[in-house]
Amino acid sequence: QKEVEQNSGPLSVPEGAIASLNCTYSDRGSQSFFWYRQYSGKSPELIMFIYSNGDKEDGRFTAQLNKASQYVSLLIRDSQPSDSATYLCAYTGANSKLTFGKGITLSVRP
């Protein structure tokens, strides 16, 4: 069974801190990795995707991928209360099917 595991939450950080969200996956054939954000009562929306080992930065967000260790992480710098949401890690295999983790809820305290 191919799985995605996310570190247990919920995660609470003070405003301005760095939030670190981690995810491990079991399918070595995984090709693409995604982080979705889901606000309460809303649908998931894509915030980052990464294909290659290393870091990818987009504003306050950095995705990190290590295929050898089978983990992908999301760092949120200068966390804001508006970042409070559930973050879903996902990956695709060869058939474009997206498999999601269960998500981790982030709360940023003002």
Next chain:
Amino acid sequence: DVKVTQSSRYLVKRTGEKVFLECVQDMDHENMFWYRQDPGLGLRLIYFSYDVKMKEKGDIPEGYSVSREKKERFSLILESASTNQTSMYLCASSLAGGTGELFFGEGSRLTVL
């Protein structure tokens, strides 16, 4: 602006009823998906489709069927609704050969009594 529209935001049905959940996308995407989302279980794939009249089972297809007669429309059917199908249902689409990004509809919250 990309759009995935689900026909009903909230439905209440009785056990044994046949339920149709409709999803339409206006982005000319080849791929369409149906997920259900439950607390503590995350998003689970029910069925997906890569082309018209084509369907593939996801991780939890039991009790569901789908129909894709036109490229833009993907329907989820519960032949005989049961209480354990009470859930939030999310439709999504993506472009074949694209980044893999899924565009989600707003969801349909189904309650089966």
